[in-house]
Amino acid sequence: MKTIRTAQGLRDAVRGARERGSARVGLVPTMGALHEGHLSLVRAARRDCDLIVMSIFVNPKQFTEAVDLEGYPRQEAADAALAAAAGVDVLFAPEASELYPEGFATTVHVAGPVTETLEGAGRGPAHFDGVATVVSKLLLVSGADRAYFGQKDAQQLMVVRRMVADLGIRTDIVACTTVRDSDGLAMSSRNVRLNGEDRARATAIPRALEAVEAALALGETDVEALHARAGAVLAAAGITPEYVAFVDAHSFLPAHEIGEPVLCAIAARVGSVRLIDNTVLTLPEPSEER
Ligand code: AMP
Numbered sequence: 001m002k003t004i005r006t007a008q009g010l011r012d013a014v015r016g017a018r019e020r021g022s023a024r025v026g027l028v029p030t031m032g033a034l035h036e037g038h039l040s041l042v043r044a045a046r047r048d049c050d051l052i053v054m055s056i057f058v059n060p061k062q063f064t065e066a067v068d069l070e071g072y073p074r075q076e077a078a079d080a081a082l083a084a085a086a087g088v089d090v091l092f093a094p095e096a097s098e099l100y101p102e103g104f105a106t107t108v109h110v111a112g113p114v115t116e117t118l119e120g121a122g123r124g125p126a127h128f129d130g131v132a133t134v135v136s137k138l139l140l141v142s143g144a145d146r147a148y149f150g151q152k153d154a155q156q157l158m159v160v161r162r163m164v165a166d167l168g169i170r171t172d173i174v175a176c177t178t179v180r181d182s183d184g185l186a187m188s189s190r191n192v193r194l195n196g197e198d199r200a201r202a203t204a205i206p207r208a209l210e211a212v213e214a215a216l217a218l219g220e221t222d223v224e225a226l227h228a229r230a231g232a233v234l235a236a237a238g239i240t241p242e243y244v245a246f247v248d249a250h251s252f253l254p255a256h257e258i259g260e261p262v263l264c265a266i267a268a269r270v271g272s273v274r275l276i277d278n279t280v281l282t283l284p285e286p287s288e289e290r
Helices: 007-019 036-048 066-069 077-088 119-122 125-142 151-166 190-194 196-202 205-215 223-236
Strands: 001-003 026-029 051-056 090-092 146-151 172-176 242-246 262-270 273-281
Touching: 007 026, 007 051, 007 090, 007 125, 007 273, 026 036, 026 125, 026 172, 026 205, 036 146, 036 172, 036 262, 051 077, 051 172, 066 119, 077 196, 090 273, 119 125, 119 151, 119 242, 119 262, 125 146, 151 172, 151 190, 151 262, 151 273, 190 273, 196 205, 196 262, 196 273, 205 223, 205 262, 205 273
Parallel strands: 001 090, 026 051, 026 146, 051 090, 146 172
Antiparallel strands: 242 262, 262 273
16 A cells, blocks of 8 residues: 555556556545545445555544544544555645645535535535535546445435535545444444443433334324434433434435435433434335235
């Protein structure tokens, strides 16, 4: 695995690989502190690409809280070993001044409910502007044929899909399912900041999502009732969520009943750590009449 720190270096490496016959280039953008969730994206990329590029960049533009940015785990040497073992060919790990050199003046802004609700409302508009700006730059510099994103960040995935479609960027965006620990908690680089007790309490988040799925499977399609189920599970663990939201999975407009796929998304602080998780709800198949 080659580690590259400049945009020009990445362009050259990808061009060289293409000249040597790598037909398909896959990009896995990350902020590092790698875990199985990230590595599942690499495995998906390996299944259908010849050259795997992983970026590790703690993007200052998408952080809206200085303490979160400063406290974000950074472990490049360990990450490099994990990435190499998982089959990454090129690790792109630039400094902020490389991606945002002096004079950098462009912001990619995706408008509408997809950026203005949930995470956009909670973290402020700068968050998804930062995401869209850095992802568009990474896609353009790498020239990737495919880029892999986790469903764990469902809203980010939809922002990226919108941005790529609107700007005519030729990269296919591939969504990968959320990888969870054995206790159900969605893997996240932020989980290392949970103390033992909070780690246990945090499992109420996936359990709340499961409670919603179970109620839907039993025929409950009213969003208010489903909302109450999730709220009860969180409350029992002493968690006051920032939001439990039910939105149309494509438009991010509020959903009132389950019909078209609905994203049920939760954000909550457990201790000082802000966690997000989600599930996509679809109506259960009608059982066969006898
Ligand atoms: P991050 O490093 O947190 O910015 O995440 C980089 C990529 O990994 C994003 O596309 C995330 O959605 C994805 N990702 C993070 N956690 C998980 C997970 N538990 N399962 C699947 N993908 C994930």
